[in-house]
Amino acid sequence: METNLLDNIILKYQNPSGKVLSILEEVQEKQGYLSRESLIYISKNIKVPLTQIYSIATFYSFFNLKPVGTNIISVCMGTACHVKGAAEILNNLEYLLDVKEDEITSDGKFLLTTQDKNFSLNVARCFGCCSMAPVVRINEKIYGHMTINTLPKILKEYGWIKK
C-alpha cells in the first residue's frame, strides 16, 4: 500500500458531495482493487467509520476487494445484449479462459480470474452501446457485434493461448 498515493487521492476530494465514492473509485482505478489496508487507511484519514466504508465497497458492484487479473473482460448482460446472445458469449468465454461461474467470490461478486492472472472475467449492465449488441469490453476498449467466432482472435491480442 502506497500511503503517498492514497494521501494525494484523499486530498483531491474536498467537496463532501460524492467524496467517499470518488476516493474509493480512484484508489481502485490506480490499484486495481481495494485492499483491506487501503480501506482502513482511508477510513482513518477521512474519518468515516470502517463499517461504512466496507458497506459501500460491498454494496456497489464496481468495487473489487480482491486482486484482479492484468486484463479485465466484461461481458455486457444488458437487455439488448441478452436478446442478441450475450449468455452464449459469456458461456464461451468461461470455457475459453477455463474459469467457472461457481467460483463466485465470498463477497458475492462475480469476478473470475484465470490461473495465470492474465484475465479477470466479469459481467456488466450495459455500456450504452446497445446498438452494437452483443458487446464485450476489454480493459477500456469496447468491442461491438461480438460473435463466438471472433472471441479467440480478440483474446489472442491480449496474450491468450489456446489450450
Added chain:
Amino acid sequence: MKISSLKDLDAVKESVLKKLVPLDTPSIRVGLATCGISVGGNLVYEEFKKQIKEKNLNISLSKTGCIGFCKEEPLVNITIPKRGILILHKIEPEDVNGILETIINNKENFDKVLCRINTWDHIINGIIDYGNGFKDIPLWNELNFFKGQKKIVLRNAGIINPEDIEEYIAVGGYKSLYKSLKEMSPQEIINEIKDSGLRGRGGAGFPTSLKWERAYTEKNSKKYVICNADEGDPGAYMNRNEMESDPHSIIEGMIIGGYTIGASEGVIYIRAEYPLAVERLQKAIEEAKFYSLLGGNILGSDFNFDISIVKGAGAFVCGEETALIASIEGKSGRPKPRPPYPAQKGLWNKPTNINNVETWTNIPVIISKTGKWFSNIGTINNTGTKVFSLVGKVNNVGLVEVELGTPIEKIIYDIGQGAADNKDVKAIQVGGPSGGCIPSNLFNTSVDYNSLTKLGAIMGSGGMVVMDQDTCMVDVSHFFLDFTMDESCGKCVPCRKGLKTMFEILEKIISGNGEEQDLIILEELANTVKKTSLCGLGQTAPNPILTTLKYFKDEYQSHISQKICPAKICKNFIEYTIDTNKCTGCTVCAKQCPVHVIDGSKNKPHFINQQQCIKCGTCLAVCRFNAVSKIPKNKV
C-alpha cells in the same frame, strides 16, 4: 474570456459560425460518441488527422457526437462550403484517402454516401443554412429512419462539436440562460415550464414545474439541483448520447434550474460505465467557467452556481432519487420512504431538485421558444418529444426522437424498418426492468405516459428493445427478475424475498419442472410485491412478469405442459445435432468445441455427445456447411 451581455454572446456566435458553416475551407467531422468509437470511428479520425497533416491539406477536422443512426456508424460529415453537409456511413480508415482526394479535386462522387443536409433546425437559434448543393443525394429527412422523427432534445447531436463551447453558443447556446437571469423572475420561469407541460423524462413523468415550484418555495439558504445521469435501464443509452453529443445543453438547463429554485450547487450523478460522458461533461464545465457562464457572478450577475460530477459505482437502485442522494452522501444506495420529498429534504437534508438528463436538455428550449410553443408538440398531457433507444432485433438500430403520442408501429415498422433478418417482430420491451412487454398486435398504441401504463408497461426512460420469434418471453422474464433480484437493495421484505421466490419459480419452469399452479402463484406474488414494496424498484419489478403472463401465457404453458421452448432458447428444452448428410467432416466444430465433446474423424460425419454438451452454440456458429441445427429436445 468573460461573457456578460447579449452582445458578448452574439460576438462569439458570429465569429464561430464559420466553424460550422465554413466560407471556404471544407470540413470533416467524425461521429465520435461511444457507439461510433466502438466500431472504429476513432481509427477513422486518426487516419484523417494523419493524412491531412502529411498532405498538408487546407481541410479542418473535428469531432461530433452521434446523430442517432447507430446502424450506419462510423459516420463522417463532410461540409463543403456553399453546398452543405454530406453524411458518409460505415467509413473505415481505408476510405479516408479516397474521401480526401474527392474533396481536394472538388468532386462530388463520394463513396458510401448516406444523405445530405442543406439546412438544420438547431431550434434555439432556428435554422442554419449549410449550403444548397448535392441535389441528387437524398435529404436526411427523406430516409426512412429520420422521416418520422422530430429533433428537439437531439437538436445539435451529430452536427456540432461537443467539446467546443463556442459551437454550442453559435447555435444559440446559453441565450436561454441569459434570458432567464436577466429578463425573468424564478416564478416566471416556473410558469413557462408549467405552460410547456413538460413531464420528467426519467421514468415516472412527474410534472417538472410542480417539482421546481416545491423546491422554490422551500425557505433555505442552501439548496441543490441534481442531474440524474445514472441511466440504469440496461439496453437504453439515450442519456449517454445526450451527454456525449451536447453536454452544454444539460449544463445550461441545470444553471437555469439552479437560478430558479435558488440553489448554488449542482451535482451530476453519472454511471461509471460512461467514461466518455464524464470526460465531455467535465470539459464542458471547465469551458463554461472560463466564459463566466458557470461559477461566480454568472453573466455578470450576482448569481453563483457551481456543478460537480459524481460517478456512480454500479448499482441500478441508485437511479432512484433518494438512493441516489444517499450515494452522493457517501452511503450505500438504499431508498428512503417519501415524504419527505427531496424538494423538502434532499441532499444533505437541504431542498433539492432532481431531474433526468433529458428533462434538463429540454429546459433551454422551453425558455427560448416559450412553454406554449413546446406544448404544441406531442399531445395534451404528453407534450414534447422523447428519445428512444431502438435496439434488439430491429433493422434500423439507433436513437429515435419522436413526438409523444406517436404510435408504436410507426417507430418499429417505419423508422425501425421492422425485424432484422426477414423475421417478424413479436413484441417490444419498453421501460427496462420496470417496464413491460407489448405484443405486436397492440402496436397501434401511442407512446405516451398514460397509454403505456394502461398496458401494464411504463414509458420508463426510453429503452425500446425489439424481440422476434427467436426471443423466448419466459427467458426475458427470467432475465429481468435475475436483474432486479440482484439489484434489490434488500431493505424491504417484499422486494428482497418476493423477487427471489418468483425467480426460483421461473428457474423451475425453464428447467422443465414447472407445474400449472406455478403460474397462479407467480401472478399472486407479482401483484403482492408490486403493492407492498418500499420504492419504485420493487413496485415495478413485477411488470415484466405480469405483462408476459398477460400477453404470452401460451409460451409459459408450452414450457410447463409440453416441455417445449418455442423460441428454442431455454437450454433444457433443446439440443444441437449434426446432419450427417451435410457434414463434410471438416473438423472445425470439433476443434472449436470448448468442452471437446464432438467426435468424428476427418472427412467423416461428426457427432455430438449429448450428455456432455453444454449447449454453448459454438458448433452452430462455426459450421460452414449448415450441418448443425438446434432442435427441441425429446424429453426433459
